[in-house]
Amino acid sequence: MTAPPQIDVGSIRAIDVHVHLEPDGDATATDAAARKYFGESGAPRDPRALADYYRSRKIAFVVFAVDERLTGRRQVTNEEVVKFAADNRDIAIPFASIDPHRGQEGVEEAKRLVSAGAVRGLKLHPPVQQFFPDDTLAYPLYEVFAAAGLPVVFHTGHSGIGTAMPGGGGVRLKYGNPMPIDDVAVDFPGMPIIMAHPSFPWQDEAISICLHKPNVYIDLSGWSPKYFSPTLVQYANSRLKHKVMFGSDYPFITPDRWLADFETISIRDDVRPLILKANAVKLLGLSTA
Template sequence: MKVIDFRFRPNTPEIINGIAGSNMFKAACKAIGFDARKPQPLEEIVADLEARGVELSVISGRDCETTYGSPANNASVLEFCMAYPDHFIGFWGVDPHKGMAAVRELRHSVEELGMRGASIDPYLAHIRPNEARYYPIYAACCDLNIPVFVTTAPPPQVAGAVMDYTDPRYIDIVARDFPELKIVMSHGGYPFVNEAIFTCLRNANVYMDCSEYEQAPMAEAYIQAMNTLITDKVVFASAHPFIEQADALEVYAKMPLSAEAREKIMYSNARKVLGL
């Protein structure tokens, strides 16, 4: 079966070291044993993708320089996409605190650099996704006809990050205010499982992935909804390298999904979101 991975970051040595040493994730990496992750050269990573049948992987950038002082990783996203354009699709990370400078940078990344979406992390920006500072970004996404990727579950031990910033009910408000905007909630809005499912169900423009939480408590509701209510609204994402992509694929292979749901979640729903 063909696969599109909607949340993937190549585990090159620079990326592994950058995540482990970042101001945001240093404590989280220690808590989850991230130092055991094996770095690989990029060409080897791409060979593994091909061996697993992964046709495309979305690499989402991150910019939370204002709140955490760490530089944006967008340059590496661009580098990966330029090196292997047939394998990687880039989403530009946006810091809402940078105002119109961030909007202009996003426009440049799409119109001049070939990026295919925007990526935001409200919990790292320390504001809710329906806060006014995000609205110029959403308007630009509508104008550029690109989706926005929203992280909606905070990892453990991230200083300053609270669960309230990731509540899917705020995405529901954004979806109402921007009906033309394609929104992908990453990590399934966990632990707000039912709220995430219903936000997808009631808004034609909202999708989600359940990365990292497919086997967490309450995850059976995700699986039930994938087979019934929101078969057309879920995309597969591994969250590699926090989760090994091979392990994530194995979880989905064992998941009790209908053949129709499996094909849509692993492949065709992502093509629809990406406009392919």
């Protein structure tokens, strides 16, 4: 049994639910294009420096890699993510990532990780992993996490990965449409689902799904808050105030930048603590004792 996170919820000021453990020194064309799209954040990618960055800011975080074979980037394994989180369990919450195309072998890895208590959720990136969320190809994976009551994160909307590369680097944006996630929410009503990112150009669809399905949430990563649509801000302030969460998309966007821009938008004072921390504490089942 892997030791669970030991986060002192009372001592942290926020929880970032969207952090990538990236290969340090990646020099692929895909990585260069992503840096150009997001702007050079200057965020350290070395695991120790990443942990120090968050610890110094009193921010806990969900961490994962992306299991994919489209971009040519070096794969960070689930074992690396689990070890990193174990070494930093005072601030890090590990999620697995498993490409649904791996079939039964991937399902068996998921079962091992979940039964060992090594991970607290699953991260999927349909545009890069090249599948629609409602494809039954992925359902055996969902069954593993649904049985454990653990959340599944889906990338939604536009992809910074592949932007401006010839042919978009092979990334097909159609897989980022959030509407197929509605089917997953129907078929797995007890499985928490997090739609990652403002879902441009399908933001209204994402809001509708989140509003309609009790088990669906939105993380606000991958975009500076100053670019959030008025509709997203409106619903975050009202009917979805308990269902939206802070996420940065580190290292592409840092918490420093995200939080500074978050201060400039018209989120109600009573809603800010929910988005920054309380909603994630509840969804992730973190102890407040």
